[in-house]
Amino acid sequence: MEMMTPIRADDPAKLTGLMANKLKTAVKTHLKQAFAPDQKKVMRLIPIAEAAELLGVSMPYLRKCHADGTLPEPTNSSKQQRRYTAAELWQFRQLLAEKSRTPAKHLPWRREGEALQVWQFMNFKGGCSKTTATVHAAHYLALHGFRVLLIDMDPQGSLTGMCGIDPHAEFGGLTIYNAITNMSDSKTPMREVIKDTFLPGLSIAPADLMLSEFKMESRTDPLFATRLHTAIGQVQDDFDVVLIDSPPELDILTLTGMAASTSLLVPMTPSMMDLASTALFLELASTYMGNLAERGINLEYDHMRFLVTRDEPNDSPSQQLVGFLRAIFTDRVMSATSYKSTAVADATILKQSIYELSRGDVNRDTYDRARSSMDAVGAEIRQMIDASWGRI
Structure with missing residues (x-):
């Protein structure tokens, strides 16, 4: 096990500064475990059941949309399962809204006269x-x-x-x-x-x-x-x-x-x-x-x-x-x-x-x-x- 170096300084201000720097370094190292290699956060892939629920459609309907070309296949797709990025769901919302009689079901943006x-x-x-x-x-x-x-x-x-x-x-x-x-x-x-x-x-x-x-x-x-x-x-x-x-x-x-x-x-x-x-x-x-x-x-x-x-x-x-x-x-x-x-x-x-x-x-x-x-x-x-x- 790696031995931890004690934090010591004669001056309280210097000691506090050393502690702050050490903690900032530790936090950055810790966060790298949660972020992508470039240290940017990424959203997890979303399974089809959850994707259908978020889009406000059933799983059979979502599969049908992929089959008839209404919606493109997600990038992470296989015979066993489809998994969606958040960006793909955002795009699919707009495509579904364009073809729906009730577009607000898929794209609930505020309308004219509705206040922020x-x-x-x-x-x-x-x-x-x-x-x-x-x-x-x-x-x-x-x-x-x-x-x-x-x-x-x-x-x-x-x-x-x-x-x-x-x-x-x-x-x-x-x-x-x-x-x-x-x-x-x-x-x-x-x-x-x-x-x-x-x-x-x-x-x-x-x-x-x-x-x-x-x-x-x-x-x-x-x-x-x-x-x-x-x-x-x-x-x-x-x-x-x-x-x-x-x-x-x-x-x-x-x-x-x-x-x-x-x-x-x-x-x-x-x-x-x-x-x-x-x-x-x-x-x-x-x-x-x-x-x-x-x-x-x-x-x-x-x-x-x-x-x-x-x-x-x-x-x-x-x-x-x-x-x-x-x-x-x-x-x-x-x-x-x-x-x-x-x-x-x-x-x-x-x-x-x-x-x-x-x-x-x-x-x-x-x-x-x-x-x-x-x-x-x-x-x-x-x-x-x-x-x-x-x-x-």
Whole structure:
């Protein structure tokens, strides 16, 4: 076994720097195991049963489409099985929509008169699976045909990392900060900040620590909260849904997201500590919303919901708290919950969602429970989006 070299330095600053460098190197080495040889994330191949479900057709119909030439054969095809890339499914959606009497079944993009949906995931308590919930909702919607934009408003850049992106290494440091700053030497059009991800239909405006500078700049700008709304407006025709991951605190960055959003989602775990924290969060949020209204910023939300995360259906104390929460807030609590799962935890370690894992990568029962939970959350969010558009 290789002997590990102790980390030592006389000066605390030097010691901290050495520890930071060592950890960054270790993380990069670890992530290479999850990414392709060029260190780019790639989506797994999708088996035919799952592909048919995502496309909204039956397996026999999908096979028929290949047989009659309506759809080309997937690249990864054999006599035994067909396996699809995410890019192929994105292409097939458009081909099916062109020949369908109900094209929206395959291509659910927003239509004329339907407003861009902007959802902020927010809470000021860490560990509530806020970023995990955001990325899973994004993957669900993109896999089901929506054009989704992720906006990382957390200077820690956790969501950016989940998309396999290192802004400094790959894009010269362009982040959401450049789109919302008022500094003339840094201001950049939103379209130049947005980057495609490994999943067709999903893009991201990444973040890094530079975003913290926005807090300092905004102290002298009474209209700071409108900047993200303005930036989103520059690209609104390119997307159906925008999902914002805010920092784990109720600060200027979170308020900026609140002012840009059409709906709010508050992830929280079923614990008394989280319930008490969320009560304080709501009290402060109410005050800040009033302050924004006094500045002439009109806040109107189609939906304000709680999402129970890290749910344990077989844990009685946990379920009592979930029931307590539903009794207080009734339909303000989403019906679907995000389960506490080793499959999701293991995937997150490698900066992946459950949708990036193959069923055989982990225990199948564990995978099925986690996937079913995330699918249910995604489906309920989609239902609320459809309700905002008047489709249901």
